Amino acid sequence: MGVVGCGTVNILLKNADLIAHRARCRLEIVKVAVRNPKKPRPVPLPPDLYTTDPFRIVHDPLVDIVVEVMGGLEPAYELLMTAIKNGKSVVTANKELLAKRGSELLDAAKEMGTDVYFEASVAGGIPIIAALKQSLAGERVHRIVGIVNGTTNYILTRMSRDGMSFEQALKEAQQKGFAEADPTDDVDGHDATYKIAILAAIAFGYRIRVEAVYREGIRMIEPTDIRYADELGYAIKLLAIARQEGEAIEVRVHPTMVPKTHPLAAVSDQFNAILVEGENVGRLMFYGQGAGGAPTGNSVVSDILDAARNIVFGSKARIVCTCRPHAHLKPISEVESRFCLRMEVVDRPGVLAKIASVFGTNRVSIASVVQRESRGERAQIVWVTHKTPFAALKKSLDEIQRLDVVHHVRPPLWVESE
Structure with a gap:
């Protein structure tokens, strides 16, 4: 159980009465799958709740909601598919799984009459998924542009503000826990690509092949690039962009020079921000912490609460996937x-x-x-x-x-x- 798992458990325990009141039922943690049950963790759970076999959880008849925060494709896919086929509701923060195989999980959930929630998969504590799926359900979204990876934003902020090289800023990000020991997913743009593929699918109603999304990372950004951009009145940010004009859809991730007058230019350090442009609402901006145990855990808990409400009121599968077949993306x-x-x-x-x-x-x-x-x-x-x-x-x-x-x-x- 990592940072997000611990954050989720702590919120569930700390806010148990509040959550019970809002969900109209009391939530109980039945089992927690971990690699090492004896490892010290900052959560007050009794040892008998831990198991090293996650398949015990997805087959347990006492479990109504399965929460997955392990990441990666396998065994996460098999676990969640098994849970869905057993009629359980599923909550996941796994953006790679959703971007690559989410359509299979959503189709299975629709067939089984159960739920898949994934608010925490994009932008940590920012409620962008709920906004697109519910608040903007009747809106024609034309464009989404955002900073959705806190690691790269932290690196670019340090390069811009403090004159660091890419290597120096990356090393500091790793020391502070903002970057993994292997930073490939972040600095090469994979993480942002998964996230914008998910957002584009919801906003435009088409499934997006993640391998068709144009992607550039930030490894090639030099202090000289930062300096020239600054002199010209710009800041460099790794942007994730999705746009629809008529039948044409473009989805891309790349470093971008953003005018200093643009709201995204002021988003610094590990923070995320997403602009959504719609036909009727104009421009909306969502800003907040895009990672971390507490912010991301809050999104996971929000999904758990929604799933619990649906079970209590017999309204599972109320919001199902309505995406059309895979979109043909505009060639870069x-x-x-x-x-x-x-x-x-x-x-x-x-x-x-x-x-x-x-x-x-x-x-x-x-x-x-x-x-x-x-x-x-x-x-x-x-x-x-x-x-x-x-x-x-x-x-x-x-x-x-x-x-x-x-x-x-x-x-x-x-x-x-x-």
């Missing part, structure tokens, strides 16, 4: 955006003209260009484009990299303009 090559480009070139007359000619040939319109004072025989040039298709930009950069006057072209940074 066709997605249009503004971009910021940094390159190191030979410092001599005519270089800017050569590069600008390539952009012109590929119909990439330039909004601004800045050339810093040269160091020896090399100069740094920073370009900001108008909106352009990603394919045209990539073609231009491939051609520019081959010019004899160009030493190096950095990966492009997306620029948020909405």
Whole structure:
């Protein structure tokens, strides 16, 4: 039982009377599956509640609600599917499982007439799932854009505010418990990809193939990128974006230059924030702690309470999955955006003209260009484009990299303009 599990148990015990009043029943913790029953834990549970066999829980007739906070695909998938087939309600915080195999669990729950709740799977303590599924059930959501990974936001904040390198900021995040020993899921954008796939499916009503979501991480961000962005009036954030225009749906995750006047630019450290734009409600912003035992545990408890109410009032499967078959996502090559480009070139007359000619040939319109004072025989040039298709930009950069006057072209940074 990890941080989220302990947070959940402590809330259930501390607020037992309040929860019983609101659920119209008293909740009892029947069993807790752990790897090591003798390991000290910050929860006042008697030793006889622990088991090392999680399948005892999903087959136990005394258990009505199964809570899964173990993470990963297996054995979580088999456990939850077994619980559903046994008619039990399920609460999970497992974003990877939901993004990759959630449709199977939801279909099974619909068939069995039971519930699957997953508020804690996205943005910890922020109630974004409930907002999309219930408060905005009659709204046409056009766009979701958010900071949904606290680890990367903490790293980028430290790089921006304190001038740290990526490696230094990551090491500090690990020391403070904001990043795992293996930070791949966070810094390479997998975690944010799982979360935006879940949000997009709820908002747009289509199942999203997580492998089709365009993804970039933050490993390639350098202090120089942060500095140039700051001078141009931007902050760099790892954004998760989902957008629907007509039948076209785009879902992507990548580092983005956000104007300092934008509300997401001010979201710092491990905090999360999500903007939802709808036809009638306009722009809504959800902000709060995106991780941690207490915030995430609160979302788990909220789901447990909802599941308990449904059991008490005989209303299980009241809200079922209504998603249509998998959406065909707009190819990233066709997605249009503004971009910021940094390159190191030979410092001599005519270089800017050569590069600008390539952009012109590929119909990439330039909004601004800045050339810093040269160091020896090399100069740094920073370009900001108008909106352009990603394919045209990539073609231009491939051609520019081959010019004899160009030493190096950095990966492009997306620029948020909405």
